[in-house]
Amino acid sequence: MSIESAILGLLSWREATGYELKKIFENSSFMHWSGNNNQIYKALMRLREEGYVQSRTVHGGETPLKKIYSLTQAGAEALKNFTAAPPNAPECRKPFLVQLAWADLLDTDGLFALISAYEKELGLHLAMEQEKARRFGAPNRTPREALLWEMIFTNISGSLKSELAWVRSLRQKLFENKKEEEKRNMNYILQKNGTAPYLEVFSLPSPLQAEADALDIVALCGEHEAAHLLLHAEALSDAFFDLKTKTAGGVIQKFVNYRIKTAAVIPLGRQSNRFREWAGESNKGSQFGVFEDAGEAVRWLLK
Amino acid sequence: MSIESAILGLLSWREATGYELKKIFENSSFMHWSGNNNQIYKALMRLREEGYVQSRTVHGGETPLKKIYSLTQAGAEALKNFTAAPPNAPECRKPFLVQLAWADLLDTDGLFALISAYEKELGLHLAMEQEKARRFGAPNRTPREALLWEMIFTNISGSLKSELAWVRSLRQKLFENKKEEEKRNMNYILQKNGTAPYLEVFSLPSPLQAEADALDIVALCGEHEAAHLLLHAEALSDAFFDLKTKTAGGVIQKFVNYRIKTAAVIPLGRQSNRFREWAGESNKGSQFGVFEDAGEAVRWLLK
DNA sequence: GAAAACATGTAAGCTGTTACATGATTCG
DNA sequence: CGAATCATGTAACAGCTTACATGTTTTC
Numbered sequence: 001m002s003i004e005s006a007i008l009g010l011l012s013w014r015e016a017t018g019y020e021l022k023k024i025f026e027n028s029s030f031m032h033w034s035g036n037n038n039q040i041y042k043a044l045m046r047l048r049e050e051g052y053v054q055s056r057t058v059h060g061g062e063t064p065l066k067k068i069y070s071l072t073q074a075g076a077e078a079l080k081n082f083t084a085a086p087p088n089a090p091e092c093r094k095p096f097l098v099q100l101a102w103a104d105l106l107d108t109d110g111l112f113a114l115i116s117a118y119e120k121e122l123g124l125h126l127a128m129e130q131e132k133a134r135r136f137g138a139p140n141r142t143p144r145e146a147l148l149w150e151m152i153f154t155n156i157s158g159s160l161k162s163e164l165a166w167v168r169s170l171r172q173k174l175f176e177n178k179k180e181e182e183k184r185n186m187n188y189i190l191q192k193n194g195t196a197p198y199l200e201v202f203s204l205p206s207p208l209q210a211e212a213d214a215l216d217i218v219a220l221c222g223e224h225e226a227a228h229l230l231l232h233a234e235a236l237s238d239a240f241f242d243l244k245t246k247t248a249g250g251v252i253q254k255f256v257n258y259r260i261k262t263a264a265v266i267p268l269g270r271q272s273n274r275f276r277e278w279a280g281e282s283n284k285g286s287q288f289g290v291f292e293d294a295g296e297a298v299r300w301l302l303k
Numbered sequence: 304m305s306i307e308s309a310i311l312g313l314l315s316w317r318e319a320t321g322y323e324l325k326k327i328f329e330n331s332s333f334m335h336w337s338g339n340n341n342q343i344y345k346a347l348m349r350l351r352e353e354g355y356v357q358s359r360t361v362h363g364g365e366t367p368l369k370k371i372y373s374l375t376q377a378g379a380e381a382l383k384n385f386t387a388a389p390p391n392a393p394e395c396r397k398p399f400l401v402q403l404a405w406a407d408l409l410d411t412d413g414l415f416a417l418i419s420a421y422e423k424e425l426g427l428h429l430a431m432e433q434e435k436a437r438r439f440g441a442p443n444r445t446p447r448e449a450l451l452w453e454m455i456f457t458n459i460s461g462s463l464k465s466e467l468a469w470v471r472s473l474r475q476k477l478f479e480n481k482k483e484e485e486k487r488n489m490n491y492i493l494q495k496n497g498t499a500p501y502l503e504v505f506s507l508p509s510p511l512q513a514e515a516d517a518l519d520i521v522a523l524c525g526e527h528e529a530a531h532l533l534l535h536a537e538a539l540s541d542a543f544f545d546l547k548t549k550t551a552g553g554v555i556q557k558f559v560n561y562r563i564k565t566a567a568v569i570p571l572g573r574q575s576n577r578f579r580e581w582a583g584e585s586n587k588g589s590q591f592g593v594f595e596d597a598g599e600a601v602r603w604l605l606k
Numbered sequence: 607g608a609a610a611a612c613a614t615g616t617a618a619g620c621t622g623t624t625a626c627a628t629g630a631t632t633c634g
Numbered sequence: 635c636g637a638a639t640c641a642t643g644t645a646a647c648a649g650c651t652t653a654c655a656t657g658t659t660t661t662c
Contacts, residue, residue, distance in 0.1 A: 089463075
């Protein structure tokens, strides 16, 4: 199993340039070769030598611009052999387990912090993977192929969910009493009644102030598999409303990056003129909106 | 996160030679550096240069024989820093998913075979991991440390179990009708009433004949998390009873490797003199036994 | 007395990453 | 008109694996 097979597969789907392949690798998790020029271009050269792919050069005006690669007959056969080959079990690297192995060195608070940090990291990754899966236009030439790809994405998020479940059981075993304390400070609820679940955040232990706080919320969305978010004004800091600090922009950027559609409910009284203007501009996009009325916000969120 | 941290951890547990560390890495899954001389000896030299470990040389007679490494004060601090560092999410490589991505090329039987092969591979790995966990004498200096290590092993087998559940749901979605056909040919039952669950195998589609067949059974034990096995004579081939073919020895070896305690129920009539002798010798060990009577076999199996 | 395990190291090579180098096109 | 994106490559290096080289001790 090497990057060559993955390239053959992608080319069997659609012809592409090296750069396009790089982009695809970058945006996919299960084809784990992190978008890496060196490997891809070298692999393409090898594959061409072996007669598995062919390329035609597209000229832009005078100079050669790009090479579009496509599969040959031999390549198609090699790919088929690869798909039918005996499969290997997954190989997981979990550096966290190595840390945990010697974490008895830490005191109670240190261990609790370590475990919480891991849980947050997992939530963040889950949100990212779900975003990637939504963004990735999977092959869909037959119903069976569509099902296979759907199950691939299910697999990836499933692994993370099972890891999350594990870390929660670990926390429970270690800190049976302490476990809910933290969460209770965060006043939120997962709303499930509408067309899609959304996270409604009433207030936070400390109001949303920096991008790191935004990531906490993203992780929370990931953990609850919510792609929508309703923020109440009480959860926002004064810095958020002061556009000079650029807090609002940075925070919103995080939500947009993770494709979490967000509505903020903010009474007119707290909106300065400049903020109102900025909000009006934001509302034009479909990813973030500011509303006075909670009902209106929810309608926009779920439409 | 590098092999250095893992070595510091192990040395904080007990002092060891390079060779011993190698053995430990080989036998542990979550410390994923596959028992590799080069890396370990080089890392030990680096660690000594940096003052994190010290070594004393043991002489055997005249010549220096081995170097026993132990942690220094500085090393203990470095380890503590490592355990408290921000944890990273796991990184999983699942080449099977890449195969599956283009498996729409295969016909129904080919796809079914691919998925079954993956399920079997996972079962085998699960059996192996459970074996490793049992064999690994985990640190146990405090109750909390014991719990941490228990949860580490739970994590590893949990990942595989969640993968198994996924592949079964995949199979069901693709082959709702075909799914049970295969298994029905294998006449077995998971007994749960005794002190420990055991797998009772009455017969097989083709009788136990080669080591590969033994691995099928091991995988089945893994999938059902059974560490004990009761084999009826009907599941065994004539070759098994013919000691010249060495089938019996090879098959039993597989069970022993995976630490599956096995009892075979074989009527006296089918046992040749030589076989009886061989069986008597086997019974002395505690891993494999031959019995005439099923009740006796179960008692021995679960004692 | 031979084979397996214990013990320490080195050399060569593969895989994958980061960074570098260069230039065209597109978009705000 | 400057920045981002598209596009193709190369160089250097880190990490890890396989194989080699050597000698002792234990076990069957």
